[in-house]
Amino acid sequence: MRSSLWGPQKRYLWFWVFTGPFVVGLAVFAYIPLLWSIALSFFDAHNTVTPTHFVGLSNYASMLTDPAFTSSLATFAAFTLFIVPTTFALSLALALMVNRLRFARAFFRSVFFLPTACSYVVASVIWKMSVFNGVRFGLANTVLRWFGADPVAWLSTTHPPWYWLVIITVRLWLQAGFYMVLFLAGLQRIPRALYEAAAVDGARPGWQVLRHITLPQLRATSVAVVLLLVINAFQAFDEFYNLLSTARGYPPYARPPLVYLYYVALGQGQDLGLGSAGAVVLALIIVAVTVVQARWFGLGRREA
DSSP, rough: HHHHHOGGGGGHHHHHHHHHHHHHIIIIIIIIHHHHHHTTBBBBBSSSEEEEEEEETTTHHHHHHOHHHHHHHHHHHHHHHHHHHHHHHHHHHEEEHHHSSSSSHHHHHHHGGGGGGOOOOHHHIIIIISSOSSSSSHHHHHHHHTTTTOOOOOOOOOOTTTHHHHHHHHHHHHHHHHHHHHHHHHHHHOOOOHHHHHHTOOTTTTTIIIIIIHHHHTTHHHHHHHHHHHHHHOOOOOOHHHHHOOOTTSSSOOOOHHHHHHHHHHHSSSBBBHHHHHHHHHOOOOOOOOHHHHHHTTOOOOOO
């Protein structure tokens, strides 16, 4: 019994000593709340997390027929279709430029990756108060004033929707460095012999080499980056909430699903059952989109 529990020389004991706290923390703060949220979605849970009135699928029916929720899903499907290829292209371009450097490569890699370590809340405050401030003191309006243009209320102007410029730029600044590092790792795994053979065969450096050698060799990395970008797009919350919310609440435009569910579950109504149902629906959508993408890109398919 002792040998099966602790193993020879107590190797199993040290395994559980180092991994046990993380397993317990993951169960307490992730898995148990997740399962409890799924259970709440089948109950009428107003202002309580211990409901007793079972309502079946009525919360799901209410959420799927709620125009505000479906509108948020449609809006952020369009947002995903824009932000995913934009971030993909920017991070790949940065990785290609940094990978070609002959000196100070580590410096530029660190510079571009550094925003990833910044809090989304802090970055949102910087963008809101310093860069895209709606008064004459913001950096963007200062630049406009240099060219004789009038200042713009970036976060409150809906025609045209300038608030998307603020949201997209802060998201690109925060995320591009992380995916650049993933692409850099993929680029460094490409054998130099392939490029040498292409040069011998007469391949011209630039687009021809990128198309026929670099991009095919980055296929696995590209699939992983696209999957992560789509998941992160539908899980957007911090930058939207901190950029657009005011003392009067959140405006009806640019409302991501998680912000809407936040107000449903923790707003005036505090309908935790309805909010949990919406969270489950959103999670299922993310899983479905991820599985479809994985099958489409052939993720995990054995190479012939």
